[in-house]
Amino acid sequence: MNFHLLKRKLQDLNQPDYRFAQAKRAFAVDYVDSWEAVSTFPKAVRDALSAEIPWMSILPITTQVSKEGDTVKTLFNLVDGKKIEAVLMRHEGGRNTVCLSSQVGCPMACTFCATGTMGLKRNLTAEEMFDQVIFYAHYLKSTQAHVTNVVFMGMGEPMHNYDEVMESVRLLNDPTGFNLGARHISISTCGIVPGILKLADEPLQVNLAISLHSAIDKTRSSIMPVNNAYSVKKLMDAIDVYTHKTNRKVFFEYLLLDGINDTKVEARAVANLLQHNYRLFHVNLIKFHDTDQDAYKATQTDSRLRFMRWLQEFHVPVTHRRTFGEDIDAACGQLAVNESAGLVSQGKTAIRANKSAKRIMKVKA
């Protein structure tokens, strides 16, 4: 929901100030599903708001649930017909993480990424990002569960849409609204140096994750064109400024691609790059979800474990990240790319958004 628009409309309707807080609470705390259900408002006000302020800025088209039930992936329509996706990952122990999109498509063109093939269509607004989380908060409500973490790791490069991303972070963090602690929010970047430097000056203590994927310029540039603008050294200089100013841990994501970045030389380069600050650096190894169409293949399990052992021998703090939803078009951007190509699965694990979901997501056509 667009809270700025709402505030203006309530003023136009000569409503007292507390109405805004009531509406925000209904939307972001109680997860009420429509203006009609905001029972604290007079009917005439509800009708006027319903006609002009869409309850949600995004409409779910398809939701897929993995066989294990721990991953839920949703494709959304935006008001201009463009599509984005978001994923809910349900961890053992009750943690529920939403991975959201920050752009339609992405301009960064990483060669292993489905979203990178789309190019940039447009930036998302803060409410379009916030509403991805609200959708899953509503989804979880029936099981008494909550969204506990948010990661900006879906479609798009968050630092390329910095202001709107930070506005959505403030919406998530708002103590009178959704009230998610900043430490439960992570922003991931492929290495946009000015964005990292800006984040270092933000008062909010959000986490920073870096998509590293190689510590060697030649390899990194071959899979991530951003490295031509911001080399490994420039990236590391910015990260050092960030850690110096914030004293916050930085997470390095490392997607293992067979024969590309999974050699001992690559492991040694990661160790050399990070060894000056192991206290504040942590590497997450990630399995690549390959498909028949991919130019790259996933590093097999034994080689992934070997790469991890090498890093451990070099004393790099490292974990192997659990993979979620391999059976449901799980890699970043695959669902939206498949939808544009007419390939969205309608198999057993695919469910069309049900009536109630559609009702809560009503958008103005």
Ligand code: SF4
């Ligand atoms: S990996 Fe991330 S930054 Fe790179 S193209 Fe895909 S969405 Fe963009």
